Amino acid sequence: MRQSHLFTKTRKEAPADEVSKNAQLLIRAGFVHKEMAGVYSYLPLGVRVLSKIEGIIRREMNAIGAQENRFATLHPSEPWKQTGAWDGVDVLFKIMSRTEKEYALGQSEEEIATPIAKEYALSYKDLPLAIYQIGQKYRDELRAKSGIMRGREFGMKDLYSFHATQEDFDRYYRVVQEAYFRAFSECGLIAKATEASGGSFSEKLSYEFMVLTDAGEDDIVYCDTCSHCANVEVSSEAEGDLCTKCGQSTLKKARASEVGNVFDLGQKYPKAFDFTFTDAHGEAQYPIVGCFGFGTTRTMGVIVEKHADAAGIVWPESVAPFAVHLVDLSGSDSDKKEFVEALYSDLLRAGTDVLYDDRDLRAGEKFADSDLIGIPFRIVIGKQSTPDSIEVVRRKDGTVTKVSRDAILKGAWHF
Amino acid sequence: MRQSHLFTKTRKEAPADEVSKNAQLLIRAGFVHKEMAGVYSYLPLGVRVLSKIEGIIRREMNAIGAQENRFATLHPSEPWKQTGAWDGVDVLFKIMSRTEKEYALGQSEEEIATPIAKEYALSYKDLPLAIYQIGQKYRDELRAKSGIMRGREFGMKDLYSFHATQEDFDRYYRVVQEAYFRAFSECGLIAKATEASGGSFSEKLSYEFMVLTDAGEDDIVYCDTCSHCANVEVSSEAEGDLCTKCGQSTLKKARASEVGNVFDLGQKYPKAFDFTFTDAHGEAQYPIVGCFGFGTTRTMGVIVEKHADAAGIVWPESVAPFAVHLVDLSGSDSDKKEFVEALYSDLLRAGTDVLYDDRDLRAGEKFADSDLIGIPFRIVIGKQSTPDSIEVVRRKDGTVTKVSRDAILKGAWHF
Numbered sequence: 108m109r110q111s112h113l114f115t116k117t118r119k120e121a122p123a124d125e126v127s128k129n130a131q132l133l134i135r136a137g138f139v140h141k142e143m144a145g146v147y148s149y150l151p152l153g154v155r156v157l158s159k160i161e162g163i164i165r166r167e168m169n170a171i172g173a174q175e176n177r178f179a180t181l182h183p184s185e186p187w188k189q190t191g192a193w194d195g196v197d198v199l200f201k202i203m204s205r206t207e208k209e210y211a212l213g214q215s216e217e218e219i220a221t222p223i224a225k226e227y228a229l230s231y232k233d234l235p236l237a238i239y240q241i242g243q244k245y246r247d248e249l250r251a252k253s254g255i256m257r258g259r260e261f262g263m264k265d266l267y268s269f270h271a272t273q274e275d276f277d278r279y280y281r282v283v284q285e286a287y288f289r290a291f292s293e294c295g296l297i298a299k300a301t302e303a304s305g306g307s308f309s310e311k312l313s314y315e316f317m318v319l320t321d322a323g324e325d326d327i328v329y330c331d332t333c334s335h336c337a338n339v340e341v342s343s344e345a346e347g348d349l350c351t352k353c354g355q356s357t358l359k360k361a362r363a364s365e366v367g368n369v370f371d372l373g374q375k376y377p378k379a380f381d382f383t384f385t386d387a388h389g390e391a392q393y394p395i396v397g398c399f400g401f402g403t404t405r406t407m408g409v410i411v412e413k414h415a416d417a418a419g420i421v422w423p424e425s426v427a428p429f430a431v432h433l434v435d436l437s438g439s440d441s442d443k444k445e446f447v448e449a450l451y452s453d454l455l456r457a458g459t460d461v462l463y464d465d466r467d468l469r470a471g472e473k474f475a476d477s478d479l480i481g482i483p484f485r486i487v488i489g490k491q492s493t494p495d496s497i498e499v500v501r502r503k504d505g506t507v508t509k510v511s512r513d514a515i516l517k518g519a520w521h522f
Numbered sequence: 523m524r525q526s527h528l529f530t531k532t533r534k535e536a537p538a539d540e541v542s543k544n545a546q547l548l549i550r551a552g553f554v555h556k557e558m559a560g561v562y563s564y565l566p567l568g569v570r571v572l573s574k575i576e577g578i579i580r581r582e583m584n585a586i587g588a589q590e591n592r593f594a595t596l597h598p599s600e601p602w603k604q605t606g607a608w609d610g611v612d613v614l615f616k617i618m619s620r621t622e623k624e625y626a627l628g629q630s631e632e633e634i635a636t637p638i639a640k641e642y643a644l645s646y647k648d649l650p651l652a653i654y655q656i657g658q659k660y661r662d663e664l665r666a667k668s669g670i671m672r673g674r675e676f677g678m679k680d681l682y683s684f685h686a687t688q689e690d691f692d693r694y695y696r697v698v699q700e701a702y703f704r705a706f707s708e709c710g711l712i713a714k715a716t717e718a719s720g721g722s723f724s725e726k727l728s729y730e731f732m733v734l735t736d737a738g739e740d741d742i743v744y745c746d747t748c749s750h751c752a753n754v755e756v757s758s759e760a761e762g763d764l765c766t767k768c769g770q771s772t773l774k775k776a777r778a779s780e781v782g783n784v785f786d787l788g789q790k791y792p793k794a795f796d797f798t799f800t801d802a803h804g805e806a807q808y809p810i811v812g813c814f815g816f817g818t819t820r821t822m823g824v825i826v827e828k829h830a831d832a833a834g835i836v837w838p839e840s841v842a843p844f845a846v847h848l849v850d851l852s853g854s855d856s857d858k859k860e861f862v863e864a865l866y867s868d869l870l871r872a873g874t875d876v877l878y879d880d881r882d883l884r885a886g887e888k889f890a891d892s893d894l895i896g897i898p899f900r901i902v903i904g905k906q907s908t909p910d911s912i913e914v915v916r917r918k919d920g921t922v923t924k925v926s927r928d929a930i931l932k933g934a935w936h937f
Contacts, residue, residue: 114589114642114651140638142594148634149592157592174529177564177572179557181615181627181660181675200596202617202627205662212596212617212627219563223555227529236529243658245596247620260596 108429110464113137115150117476128322129408130254132420136479138428145251145259152480153407155428157262160403161241163293163425164264167286173237173266178219180243184209186218190379198246212245217376217398220267224394225382231271234384234394235279239266241403253324256364256408266399269377271386276395280314280369283399287316287367294406295414295423298366299329299336316367316401322412323364332356364409365402372396414503420481421503424521429462431520432482436470436489447488450512457516478502484520523844525879528552530565532891543737544823545669547835551894553843560666560674567895568822570843572677575818576656578708578840579679582701588652588681593634595658599624601633605794613661627660632791632813635682639809640797646686649799649809650694654681656818668739671779671823681814684792686801691810695729695784698814702731702782709821710829710838713781714744714751731782731816737827738779747771779824780817787811829918835896836918839936844877846935847897851885851904862903865927872931893917899935 115137122141125131130147133139138153149157165175184201187193193201193211200212213219220238228236241264251259266283270276284300291298296318315338317327328344329336333353337344339360344351346360374393377383383391407426414421424430433451437443451463462482464473470489477485485500492498494512499520501507510519530552537556540546545562548554553568564572580590599616602608608616608626615627628634635653643651656679666674681698685691699715706713711733730753732742743759744751748768752759754775759766761775789808792798798806822841829836839845848866852858866878877897879888885904892900900915907913909927914935916922925934 112587112589114639114648114653116642140641142634143598146594146596146598148594148638150638151589151591154590154592172527174527174566175569176566177569179561179563179675180658181561183558183561197620200617200619200625202615204615205612206664210615219557223563223565224529226555227531227552233529238529243595249621260594 108462110462111466113151113462115152117479125254127252127254127256127408128415129256129411132411132415132479133255133408136420136481139255143259145248145257147255147258147260147404152428156407156422156426157403159426160294160406161262161264164290164401164403165241167290168237168239168264168266171237171282171286173239173268176220176223176238176240177242178213178216178223178240180213180245182211182213182218184211186222186380187211190218190376192218198248200245200247214244214246215398215400216240216265217267217372217396221376221380221382221396224267224269225377225380228269228382228384228394230385231387231392234269234271235275237266237268237279239264239399253322254408255404256322256412257324258404261405262403263405264401264403266397266401268397268399269394270397271384271392271394273395276371276397280371280397283369283397284314287399287401290401291316291318291366291406293425295410295425296366296406299327299363300334301327301336301338302341312371314369315365316369317363318366318409318413319361320364320409320412321362322409323362325363325365326360327363328358328360330356330358364405364412366406366409367399367401369400370398372398415481418475419479422481422483424483427483428480429482430460430484431462432477432480432485433461433463434473434477434485434487435463435465436473436487438490440490443488443490443492446492446494450486450488450515453516457518459518459520484522486515486520523877525877526881528566528877530567532894540669542667542669542671542823543830544671544826547826547830547894548670548823551835551896554670558674560663560672562670562673562675562819567843571822571837571841572818574841575709575821576677576679579705579816579818580656582705583652583654583679583681586652586697586701588654588683591635591638591653591655592657593628593631593638593655595628595660597626597628597633599626601637601795602626605633605791607633613663615660615662629659629661630813630815631655631680632682632787632811636791636795636797636811639682639684640792640795643684643797643799643809645800646802646807649684649686650690652681652683652694654679654814668737669823670819671737671827672739673819676820677818678820679816679818681812681816683812683814684809685812686799686807686809688810691786691812695786695812698784698812699729702814702816705816706731706733706781706821708840710825710840711781711821714742714778715749716742716751716753717756727786729784730780731784732778733781733824733828734776735779735824735827736777737824738777740778740780741775742778743773743775745771745773779820779827781821781824782814782816784815785813787813830896833890834894837896837898839898842898843895844897845875845899846877847892847895847900848876848878849888849892849900849902850878850880851888851902853905855905858903858905858907861907861909865901865903865930868931872933874933874935899937901930901935 121131139147202210330350332355335352377393536546554562617625745765747770750767792808
């Protein structure tokens with residue numbers, strides 16, 4: 108894409124009321140537009156990143172046999188009243204229609220997913236069943252802070268699983284946990300799974316997926332030798348204690364941000380909706396339900412917090428808005444201008460996802476924009492460039508290398 | 523995908539309160555789940571169709587230089603009050619938060635898109651600017667009917683364009699019109715563009731894209747010789763009149779459904795948000811704004827209305843949930859069972875998007891389900907099948923042909 112065509116421009120300053128690093132950088136670089144506290148629109152660069160994060164978690168969900176849906180977000184009030192959440196969930200947005208019907212906005216989708224599962228899962232042969240969606244969620248937060256990391260409207264992948272037995276839920280939890288670890292890792296994050304307290308709609312235990320970041324809202328202790336990790340809010344363990352799980356190492360303490368969670372909801376929702384299946388002995392049983400959340404916009408925010416430096420964002424390659432940033436510094440040199448235009452066309456032909464800074468600006472402005480936007484590799488065409496020697500810069504550490512035009516078209520801009 | 527894994531099952535009956543053909547068929551075949559009047563969840567088969575429709579319109583929008591965004595759907599009340607739509611738009615859902623802040627749910631996005639454009643379009647050099655999104659819309663309809671064709675929550679592609687001059691808007695309208703005609707045509711629909719009355723938020727003329735269908739809510743007259751078309755509600759022309767545009771043919775009358783629309787909004791929104799750009803003479807000017815809607819879920823509903831027969835849905839290939847339906851009728855013949863399993867694996871390897879009915883059901887049940895779901899081609903493996911002769915049936919007309927296994931793997935299931 109030509110940068111002269113990209114309608115967003117970088118800004119020197121973020122809005123004065125925006126204190127979080129992720130929102131400041133994302134607004135300055137033109138990824139998001141703030142509508143109000145906790146609500147952002149995603150602009151073309153932001154849509155590219157979010158779509159890649161969604162693609163990563165979608166692939167992982169499909170790989171473990173979960174089936175994609177798009178649940179309604181405007182809900183009738185009846186199922187919420189049936190489960191008690193209409194009055195019990197304080198962040199639930201409620202709407203009164205012109206005809207005085209009450210609706211809720213989805214903040215989680217048990218009230219929609221459970222009746223759908225009830226309709227199709229009649230026998231133990233239909234279980235386990237795992238259905239998910241990727242979409243918007245709404246929460247009436249008293250205070251929205253942390254930029255896109257905690258919103259009143261936000262993006263989420265939410266998976267609901269239905270099991271014949273507790274053992275099958277426990278097995279599936281481990282399957283999803285591995286999928287989550289892979290997804291977060293591909294997003295450039297290191298996630299740890301903690302045991303934590305139940306949420307307002309949980310009967311039983313819940314687990315949290317935490318990413319180590321100073322911008323986090325939680326304190327965790329974790330073991331480097333085994334996978335043990337606990338939220339200090341609900342754990343009696345402290346930094347320096349010997350790990351209670353492996354007994355091999357002392358625990359470390361860190362700030363962390365919750366990017367995913369699991370609720371073992373037991374039989375609460377099936378009981379509310381009178382949802383039973385027929386087991387192998389012909390008996391009616393309530394299934395065990397799990398809810399697995401993965402914050403897509405939140406993950407984008409955490410990535411920015413983790414991967415940024417004084418000059419701007421440093422996207423991991425897996426979620427970068429473009430793979431490579433081609434910067435034209437040919438100035439008044441028409442031969443070089445022709446050279447960079449031809450290179451851009453050839454990169455597109457080679458299937459490279461390239462942002463081409465073809466704007467008439469000074470080198471300093473172009474480099475500052477490029478650093479702020481944070482595309483992983485930068486190809487610079489200046490007066491010194493020749494077909495045998497073109498400068499490529501790696502954003503994350505500034506490493507510079509020289510590559511031939513032919514090598515670049517074969518993908519050697521990536522090193 | 524194995525049909526034994528697909529969690530939805532077909533149903534003999536739709537809910538009693540569902541009168542529209544599109545919703546009846548989509549519910550019975552397992553594409554959607556009704557949450558309440560005008561609100562549906564999309565199940566895996568439905569997600570596949572909707573994603574394809576979205577892909578078609580996304581490609582057309584990108585091809586005309588429009589840039590994709592995801593605008594917030596939970597809106598602050600301030601911009602709605604600024605334009606007068608807070609009190610002026612009767613279908614606007616309003617929400618009161620716990621902290622007594624008022625929000626609106628997006629029913630159109632001028633109130634979000636215009637301030638975003640204002641931030642980035644400063645000069646005539648930044649115009650024209652075309653920004654769009656594909657997402658959910660909400661309307662507080664008094665009556666929701668027509669299944670997924672008119673909802674309280676529905677999917678839409680909405681494009682907002684900003685122009686320095688009226689002439690440029692007029693030029694761009696023709697560009698978008700051609701893109702829409704291509705998109706509807708690829709969806710298996712024939713669309714006509716009418717001139718129609720302005721909507722509640724329009725200052726000026728609006729245009730409608732209508733698809734001829736008996737399930738439509740409008741009456742149009744149109745000319746077969748030229749492109750002339752008018753909504754009879756706003757036209758004095760009648761069936762049998764000589765076309766006022768080309769004078770060549772007499773007008774025909776038909777029922778039609780509105781699947782897209784264009785509003786020439788003039789300078790109303792820029793004036794409300796004090797959005798000016800600097801023209802070539804250094805003068806501040808208000809841009810001209812266009813809004814171009816394309817109903818994605820509505821298009822899905824109209825496709826079902828247009829392409830269905832007594833046995834079920836008949837998807838056009840471009841939007842079908844799967845390209846081909848492989849039906850196993852091997853019964854107790856273990857050699858044939860092995861044959862169909864190997865064919866399924868090889869079709870997947872060949873990159874074919876195949877639904878494989880591997881369920882243990884009678885032929886009649888499998889064919890009835892296959893007809894109802896409406897995948898364009900069906901490969902049937904029964905006792906008579908040999909590597910040289912496999913039956914392929916075209917859904918839309920029941921044409922049967924025999925093809926070899928090798929030819930099938932080369933795509934000859936498609937004829």
